[in-house]
Amino acid sequence: MGELYLGVMSGTSLDGIDIALARIGQPFSIELVGFKTVPFEEELRREYLAMMKDPSWEPQRLLAVHHLLGDRFGQEINASLREFRTPPSRVKAIGLHGITFWHCPEGYEVYGGVGRGTLQLCDPYTVAVNTGIRVIHGFRQTDIALGGQGAPMVPFLDHHLFRHESMGRIMLNLGGIANLSFLPAGSEDISAFDSGPANMIIDHLMRHHPTEPQSLDPSGSYAAKGKVLHDLLKSCTAHPFFGTAPPKSTGREDFGPVFCERFLRYRQFDRYEDLIKTATTLTAVTISDAIRGFRFKDYEYADFQEMIASGGGTYNDTLMEMLRTNLPELDIKTTSDLGVEVDAKEAMLMASLAWAYMNGVPGNFPTVTGASRKAVLGSATY
Numbered sequence: 001m002g003e004l005y006l007g008v009m010s011g012t013s014l015d016g017i018d019i020a021l022a023r024i025g026q027p028f029s030i031e032l033v034g035f036k037t038v039p040f041e042e043e044l045r046r047e048y049l050a051m052m053k054d055p056s057w058e059p060q061r062l063l064a065v066h067h068l069l070g071d072r073f074g075q076e077i078n079a080s081l082r083e084f085r086t087p088p089s090r091v092k093a094i095g096l097h098g099i100t101f102w103h104c105p106e107g108y109e110v111y112g113g114v115g116r117g118t119l120q121l122c123d124p125y126t127v128a129v130n131t132g133i134r135v136i137h138g139f140r141q142t143d144i145a146l147g148g149q150g151a152p153m154v155p156f157l158d159h160h161l162f163r164h165e166s167m168g169r170i171m172l173n174l175g176g177i178a179n180l181s182f183l184p185a186g187s188e189d190i191s192a193f194d195s196g197p198a199n200m201i202i203d204h205l206m207r208h209h210p211t212e213p214q215s216l217d218p219s220g221s222y223a224a225k226g227k228v229l230h231d232l233l234k235s236c237t238a239h240p241f242f243g244t245a246p247p248k249s250t251g252r253e254d255f256g257p258v259f260c261e262r263f264l265r266y267r268q269f270d271r272y273e274d275l276i277k278t279a280t281t282l283t284a285v286t287i288s289d290a291i292r293g294f295r296f297k298d299y300e301y302a303d304f305q306e307m308i309a310s311g312g313g314t315y316n317d318t319l320m321e322m323l324r325t326n327l328p329e330l331d332i333k334t335t336s337d338l339g340v341e342v343d344a345k346e347a348m349l350m351a352s353l354a355w356a357y358m359n360g361v362p363g364n365f366p367t368v369t370g371a372s373r374k375a376v377l378g379s380a381t382y
Helices: 042-053 059-083 124-131 139-145 155-162 200-207 218-224 230-237 257-264 272-292 317-326 345-358
Strands: 003-009 016-025 029-039 091-097 099-110 113-121 135-137 169-174 177-183 191-197 306-310 331-334 379-381
Touching: 003 059, 003 345, 016 059, 016 345, 029 059, 029 155, 029 345, 042 059, 042 099, 059 091, 059 113, 059 124, 091 124, 091 345, 113 139, 124 135, 124 379, 135 345, 155 169, 155 177, 155 345, 169 272, 177 272, 191 272, 200 257, 200 272, 218 272, 218 317, 230 257, 230 272, 257 272, 272 317, 306 317, 317 331
Parallel strands: 003 091, 091 135, 169 306, 306 331
Antiparallel strands: 003 016, 016 029, 099 113, 135 379, 169 177, 177 191
């Protein structure tokens, strides 16, 4: 039968809180019992993005947001369990991942040394107190302590759920950041890394639209009306992240509000739709280049036949069509075609990592993150 776990997270796209109730068995099997997304208010998004952009943020402001998010997550978990008709006592544990405020696995020089780390906002202690359920959190921190990137984490779920005996699969997650997992046919091998921005720049530009501000480009309709600004695209693809070999991970530190300013500087000279089209093209080109240039052990692009996408970016028809045009050799599907909701995958991952913690199962892949060894990820708060 398996046991019930909750996966709760908010990704870099800042859409809201994703909550997945999953039944997980041993050896690993997972069934999605319930799922919902609770949208964030625009005021919360603005507060978070303002802190990311302003290096002079005050510690008390950061702590206040950390606590308030814990309170908000806890309330929404309780409401979701009522909606799923599941009492808290039946949930073995919550796998929690808050909003990533800063991700610095490469290190930062301070006090004569180099400090490394990652910081997610959402106080797990507040969540545990509000729900009465054990909370497993801090999954990335364990991997970083072992010299790894702490990301991407989704290969754990990809490896267990999507491997195929006769078909090489590429898993693409299109959240704020795009991550790729490469699953060779009939093999335990896996390689994965972040390729760069997915929705992050597009969403930022849409929020700053001069006449029709909104949180995203619906179906890619704005991009479809624009043209590519090649000088701008060339300056963006020159970012050093794209030339870095895996293992690698990224986030708003590289492609957040500061990076987006280079797009906004063009808005007085070009149509706004052209900025959206260029940002969408940047996502498609950097994903396609990362896939075509893939090398791991004896594997390369030609060893893969399918690409299966998930995340909010799958609703962007313009982006998906660009990927199909750039990668005609691949049969491109979404996880929904395989019975897994495109929006639910990352929250299901958090439930899976909570299960892994409770059962002493390592949750990282050193070949993916660069960690010195496999490890059980996370810490428990009661």
